[in-house]
Amino acid sequence: MSAHSPDNFDEMIDAEGGVRAAYKGYRDWYDEQDPQGLKRKHQEAEAFFRKTGITFNVYGQEDAEERLIPFDPVPRIVTAQEWRRLSRGIEQRVRALNAFLHDLYHRQEIIKAGRVPEWLLRGNPAYLPHMSGFTPPGNVYTHITGIDLVRTGPNDFHVLEDNARTPSGVSYMLENRETMMAMFPELFTRVKVAPVSNYPRRLARSLAACAPPACEGRPVVAVLTPGIYNSAYYEHAFLADQMGAELVEASDLRVMGGRVQMRTTRGFTPVDVLYRRVDDDFLDPLTFRADSMLGVPGIMDVYRAGGITIANAPGTGIADDKALYSFMPEIVEFYTGEKPLLPNVETYRCMEEDALKYVLDNIADLVVKEVHGSGGYGMLIGPTSSRREIASFTEKLKANPHNYIAQPTLSLSTVPILTKKGLAPRHVDLRPFVLMSPNGIEITPGGLTRVALKRGSLVVNSSQGGGTKDSWVLEE
Amino acid sequence: MLGRSANAVFWMFRYLERAENLARLLDTGFRMALTRDHLTAEEEWRSVIETAGMRDSYQEQHGTYTGIQVWNHILRDRENSNSIRSLIGAVRSNARSARNVITSELWEAVNESYLQLNDLLARPVNQSGLADAINTVKRESTLVRGAMDGSMLRNDIYNFARIGSFIERADNTARILDVKYYVLLPSLSYVGSSLDNVQWETILRSLGAERAYRWLNAGQLDARGIADFLILDGRFPRSLSFCYSKIRSNLHSLALQYGGEVRAHEVMRNADLKLQDRDIDFVIDMGLHEFLSDFIACNNDIARAVETDYRFTD
Numbered sequence: 001m002s003a004h005s006p007d008n009f010d011e012m013i014d015a016e017g018g019v020r021a022a023y024k025g026y027r028d029w030y031d032e033q034d035p036q037g038l039k040r041k042h043q044e045a046e047a048f049f050r051k052t053g054i055t056f057n058v059y060g061q062e063d064a065e066e067r068l069i070p071f072d073p074v075p076r077i078v079t080a081q082e083w084r085r086l087s088r089g090i091e092q093r094v095r096a097l098n099a100f101l102h103d104l105y106h107r108q109e110i111i112k113a114g115r116v117p118e119w120l121l122r123g124n125p126a127y128l129p130h131m132s133g134f135t136p137p138g139n140v141y142t143h144i145t146g147i148d149l150v151r152t153g154p155n156d157f158h159v160l161e162d163n164a165r166t167p168s169g170v171s172y173m174l175e176n177r178e179t180m181m182a183m184f185p186e187l188f189t190r191v192k193v194a195p196v197s198n199y200p201r202r203l204a205r206s207l208a209a210c211a212p213p214a215c216e217g218r219p220v221v222a223v224l225t226p227g228i229y230n231s232a233y234y235e236h237a238f239l240a241d242q243m244g245a246e247l248v249e250a251s252d253l254r255v256m257g258g259r260v261q262m263r264t265t266r267g268f269t270p271v272d273v274l275y276r277r278v279d280d281d282f283l284d285p286l287t288f289r290a291d292s293m294l295g296v297p298g299i300m301d302v303y304r305a306g307g308i309t310i311a312n313a314p315g316t317g318i319a320d321d322k323a324l325y326s327f328m329p330e331i332v333e334f335y336t337g338e339k340p341l342l343p344n345v346e347t348y349r350c351m352e353e354d355a356l357k358y359v360l361d362n363i364a365d366l367v368v369k370e371v372h373g374s375g376g377y378g379m380l381i382g383p384t385s386s387r388r389e390i391a392s393f394t395e396k397l398k399a400n401p402h403n404y405i406a407q408p409t410l411s412l413s414t415v416p417i418l419t420k421k422g423l424a425p426r427h428v429d430l431r432p433f434v435l436m437s438p439n440g441i442e443i444t445p446g447g448l449t450r451v452a453l454k455r456g457s458l459v460v461n462s463s464q465g466g467g468t469k470d471s472w473v474l475e476e
Numbered sequence: 477m478l479g480r481s482a483n484a485v486f487w488m489f490r491y492l493e494r495a496e497n498l499a500r501l502l503d504t505g506f507r508m509a510l511t512r513d514h515l516t517a518e519e520e521w522r523s524v525i526e527t528a529g530m531r532d533s534y535q536e537q538h539g540t541y542t543g544i545q546v547w548n549h550i551l552r553d554r555e556n557s558n559s560i561r562s563l564i565g566a567v568r569s570n571a572r573s574a575r576n577v578i579t580s581e582l583w584e585a586v587n588e589s590y591l592q593l594n595d596l597l598a599r600p601v602n603q604s605g606l607a608d609a610i611n612t613v614k615r616e617s618t619l620v621r622g623a624m625d626g627s628m629l630r631n632d633i634y635n636f637a638r639i640g641s642f643i644e645r646a647d648n649t650a651r652i653l654d655v656k657y658y659v660l661l662p663s664l665s666y667v668g669s670s671l672d673n674v675q676w677e678t679i680l681r682s683l684g685a686e687r688a689y690r691w692l693n694a695g696q697l698d699a700r701g702i703a704d705f706l707i708l709d710g711r712f713p714r715s716l717s718f719c720y721s722k723i724r725s726n727l728h729s730l731a732l733q734y735g736g737e738v739r740a741h742e743v744m745r746n747a748d749l750k751l752q753d754r755d756i757d758f759v760i761d762m763g764l765h766e767f768l769s770d771f772i773a774c775n776n777d778i779a780r781a782v783e784t785d786y787r788f789t790d
Contacts, residue, residue, distance in 0.1 A: 052580075053572070053587045228572045237575035247576045251790060252480050263479045265632060265786040266734060 008411035009153050010425050011076070022077040022474065025191040030074075035422065041183045042073050042418060048182065054175050054234050070467035071176060072417040073183065076428055076449040080194075083473040086149070086157060086432070087443045089342030092332060094145050094434050094441055097164060097319050099335035101141040105131045105315065115330045120323060126372070128280060128315035130287055134304050136313040138210045138438040143275070143311035144203070145434040146170075146447075149342070151413035158345045158410070159328070160429060164312060164319035166277050169448040169468075170433050171235035174199060174242075176470040177446075192475040194445035200242030202435055202442050207243075207273045209437035213306035214259060215272040222246040222262060224253075224276040226294045236277050245275070255298035260308045273309040274299075280314045322371045322405045323349060346408055350401040359397070359406040363390055366406045368397060381458060383409050412458055415469070417451060427452045429460050430471060445473035477633055479787035481577045485633055486640035486788065488570035488586075492617055493644040495563040499613035501527055501652070502547055504682040506606060508674070509543055521546040527655045527682070530558060544602065551609055552597040560613055561597045564590050567620075577633050578624075585623035589616035632733055635726040636786070642726075643779045646719035647772060652682055653706060654768040676702055683714045703764065704756035716771060717751055723778065724748065730786075740781035747774040 012023040019027045046068060049055075055066040078086070103109050104127070110116045121127045146167030148160040177196050181188055204221060211219035225236035227249050240247035252262045253271070261268035276283065282292040287300040302308050318324060326347035332340040348355040348366075359366060363382050370378040380393040397404050414425035432447035449469040450460035460466040505524035509517040521541040525534045530549065533556045538545050552561045568590040571583055593616060601609050628634050656679050676697050680686040689697075689705055710717045727744055731737045750770070759767045783789070 050591060051584055051588055053583065228569060233572070237572065241576040241580075245576075246478055247481075248478065249480065252478050254790075263787050263790065265477055265479055265482045265636075267787070 008427075009151060009156075009413040011151070011413050011415045011428075012423075012425075022079045022082070025474075026075060026077060026187070029187050029190055030423075038073070038418060039420075045071050045073060045179050045183055048179055049175070052175065054171065054238075069172065069462045070453060071179065072451055072453075072467050072469045073180070074416050074418050074423065075180065075193075075470045075472045076415045076430070076451075077472045077474065078430075078446075079474050080476045083194075083445055085155075086342070087445075089157070089340070090147050090432055090434055090443055091441050092336055092338065092341050093147060093159065093162070093328070094142060094436060096328075096332040096335045097145070097162060098139075098141050098436065100331045101313070101316055101319065102135065102139060103335075104318070106133065106135075110331065110334050113334065115334050116324075116327050120321070120327070121318075124318060124321065126280070126315070126317040126321055130300060130304075131313070131315040136210075137212045137306070137309045140210050140311075140436050140438065141313040141316045142319070142434075142436055143207060143210060143313075145312075145436070146431045147434060149430045149432070150345070150410055151428075151430070152410055153413075157342060159342050160345055161322075162319050162325065162328070163431070165279065165317040166312065167431070167433065168232045168235055168277075169431055169450075170199060171238045172468050173433065173444070173446060173448045173471065174238075176448075176468055180470045191472075194473040194475050196444050196446050199433065199444045200239060202444070203239065203275075204243040204245065206435040206437040206439075206442065207275055207309075207311055209439050210309045210311065211272045212309045214270070214308070219272040220246075220270065221273045221275065222248045222271045224248050224250070224274050224278055226250075226278055226282075230277075232277060239275075246271075248274075250278075250294050250296055253296045253299075255296065255302055258302060258305060258307050260296060260299055260302050271308060273311060275311045280317055283310070283314060322347075322369055323351075326405060345410060348406040350397060350404040350406060355406075356397075356401050359404075360394065363394060363397075363406075365409060367409055368393065368404055368406045371403055371405060381409065384456075384458070409458070415449070415451065417453065417467075417469075424455070426455070427458050427460065428469070446471040477577055479789065481574045482632070482636045482786055483783065483788035484570040484574035485577065486636045486783070488567050488574065489637045489640035490644040491563045491567045491570070492620060493641050494558070494648065495560045495567070495613055496617040497645070497648040498528060498550055498558075498560055498563075499610045499617075500684055501682045502550055502606075503610050504678055505546070506543070506610075507681065508678055511674075517543070523655070525549070527652055528558070529651065530556060533558070544600075547606055547609075548600055551601055561593065564593045564613075564616075579627040581627040582620070582623045585620045589620055592616060630729075632730055635730050635733075636782075638726045639723055639782055642719040642722040643775060643782075645714055646716055646723075646775050649683055649706060649714050649716055649719070650768050650772050650775065652679065653703070654765060654772070657764040657768060673697055679706070685712060685714065688712055700756055700760065703759065707759060708751070708754065708756060720744075720748060720751055727782075738781075738785035740778065740785045743774075743777050743781040747778055750774065 012020060012027065014020050049068050049071060055068055100110065111118050142164045144167060146163035146169065148163065149157050150160050151157050173196055207221050208219040221243065223236050223240040223245055225233060225247060227233065237247055246262060248262050253260055254268065256268055259270040260274065261270050278294045281289045282294040284295050284297060284300040285292045286297045299308065303310055325344065326349055328344050329340050348359050350356045350359055359368065366382045368380040380389065382390065412427040412429065415428045416423035417426045428449050428451045430447050430449050433444050435442045449471040450466050451469055452458060452460045453465060453467045501524060505520055508520045512520060518541045521543055524546055525531055525541065528550055534549050549556055550559055553559045554562060556562060568586055571578060571586040575583055593612060596609060596612055624637060656675065676699065677686060679702060680689050683706060685706065689702065693701055705712060705715065707716050709715050710721060712718055724744055727741055731741060
């Protein structure tokens, strides 16, 4: 394990080849392991995932219908001290996002103050006029947020993306830990790791705390899934199961007597809080896409009348917008009166003339992304693209600069993965999961670490060959 | 629980039961064909397809009845929605759909069965692989049932699963009897002829009843006794009478939990009247075929009433 690249920050090995504090305990254990034994455990892990059915469906590939996201058995480790700093920054950001969303759908002070331009909302499909003047129960918009972080140095974490629409991946955070504990129980007696397993309980509590005015007695929580063919169905079922909530599909729900009710074997029963894993567009065919089969006709009227809580609130998706992202430092400052604790990645808005010129001049060194894109699609990574790819992307960019932002190519940190030849560094990101309710913000220590399995690759998305790791926050 | 989840659990166990019964039927067909000459073997395989209710789907693809075609059609043909492979896929889809009302143990048992069988049935099954395929289906089905038995709460979810199992089992037993009923008719039976003995044994074997019957009857085979055993003997777990007692007790348990009866309970009581206090002479006088047709219709009525009364679908 000497193959760390000097170009980027390796989270396990420092510049002198020594093991960093976070990984000391793990590395001591690792050095005592028999490499063959580790390989065998790695294979067992895959069998374990197959057995539990934690697979995802790949759209448009009928025969290879179900795939496993590759799991790497080397944990990604953060110290308690690093985590404290991170979680303060995350909390600040999520608070600011909520305040921003409330403002956006009410007085729009931030626009009046000239800190955020009005064009961000105009024509933005994620901005929902239906939410204007309405305050969701408990004034919570982002019940669940996933903040994507990348690291470039010992003290340098940046926010890469805010996922406030329907962040996914939390089941991997939980199952990866279960798998690690099943495979290497003795490791957990040697290294004290903050637990993550109470996430579903916290989620259930947090959602219940946002019950709507119409709720009588103990709030009934249900998870709304598009169904078993959705790529994240496993996660929907897993969370419903772990929370003891119902897992509903659109066909189970109906608006009756001013409530959204589910068809049970005993008759119709009102749902108080709907944790929906369905996009805004599909939520209510009467309000949004009329052809949606995944939504509940009339649910928006019930919502506005206080008959149900929808989590996350409709219209929060605007926070995922990459043009809006570029204003997050202003947004944080405007609502919290503090400097952002977690910096953004420097972002060029191609709709601005100067920025576009800079981007076109330096495109080979930049990452260019679609404003509304996700999943690592529709983006150009300058340094790893061919001249032809760059040329064709440049045309697209020139034709529609509004649709793009650009960022410098970050030298993302690496964490070792287990390969046939032992440990080898690969680039990673981190998605912690944040819960919000009127009772406060809770961040589960750790999150989902995604890892690019190909050497040198910066793309960690599972849809493009990325894998996952267990993510540890050490206890003090 | 959601009506849709009840529906999923109900069908999950119906399909599982159906797959297991098909495996048993194949096993019997195979044994029979082995002991026969070529022509009778073809007749035997045709009868297996008839009993499985797959004449149409089979004839769409094949003109002749050979063992290898028949067992592959029943085991693994994806065009055949009732092939064991299709059924196990449907069991798993339903289990996924009901994932949050069943235990992880049950889900994992289903998922592992699916993975194993899907793999085993990915390629055509030849004669030397047939026994393994059949045994795997039976074993996996037993594992799933065991996982349910050992891990599920005895509540409404369990009741719907059990009602599904026994509706399907009763239907299967009745259908097997109905296809072969003529060999049990006293007027047509050549008492003691070896042909009859073999036919009777086929019926018993396809219901996994040969040992139990022999044990109870000291090895004596007779048509009336077999019909009596498979229809009315409440001790045999695939008899119509046994299935009804299970459906009845699970419906009763639902009534207790839900604080009252629904129409399905009345349908069940009416169906019960046709079995209760009957003896086999009555059934044979009525006409075995008429009796079984009526039974299958009543059994369907119970299933439909349960589906409607407990809001399985919108």
